Amino acid sequence: FESGRRLSCRGGEIGRHKGLKIPRTYTSVPVRFRPSVHILFMTLNDLNIEQFLSVIIAHFLAVVSPGPDFTLILKQSVKNGKKSALLTSLGISIGILIHVFYCIVGISYLISSNIYIFNMIKYLGAIYLLYLGVSSLGFKVINLRKKNSLTYGNFENYLQNSFLIGFLTNIFNPKATLFFLSLFTFIIDSNTSLSVQIFYGIWMSLVTYIWFAFISIIITLDYFDKIIIKYSTIIDRLLGLVLIYISMEIFYF
DSSP, X not given: OOTTOOOOSOTTEEEEETTEEEEOOOOOOOGGGOHHHHHHHHHHHHOOHHHHHHHHXXXXXXXXXXXXXXXXXXXXXXXXXXXXXXXXXXXXXXHHHHHHHHHHHTHHHHHHXXXXXXXXXXXXXXXXXXXXXXXXXXXXXHHHHHHHOHHHHHHHHHHTOHHHHHHHHHHTOHHHHHHHHHIIIIISOTTSOHHHHHHHHHHHHHHHHHHHHHHHHHHTSHHHHHHHHHHHHHHHHHHHHHHHHHHHHHHTO
């Protein structure tokens, strides 16, 4: 070895110390080669802006339009408060991911081509909305039964779980099913990469949660609090009637 010569940091060496080569003790991975950043870069590179804008507009119009999800958030806010409504919002947003999943893996074709499977989803959704509506009309009686009956309480608590209510209402909503079947047929085609389809799903789930969380927070503000406390029973029963009407509409849809 020649003394006095400084060795390059490249090639697994960081210098010279008393004539000995000291190996590099760590390896720095450039940002452009990190897996997560690389996948994100590929996704954005494959993104069709025109298609993305179409997805944004179509989904936003669908999510803000009055329907079972919107009615349910109002009902939860009035009856159970902000925390319950936020959990229901989360359940709805996770339900969006289920719709996106079956469209990506091809189950959507099975649903759209088999009238029996579609009708099963439709009727399950209608029955569940009917149950929520009827329970709203007599929720004070149900609460008394829950206090006085151990056998009745467990199943009723399970069905009244805030997250589960939002999740089940969304995945069994036939209009949501038809929306995603149409979206993944006419806007998101087979040429769209898998990473972009997953990105669209996460985007729609996030926007759905933000919208319904916003509604939950607005409805439970102090400004509306006095009105809600004063008329909570009437409002809850009116929203229950709306859910019953929606369930009847789905039955004959």
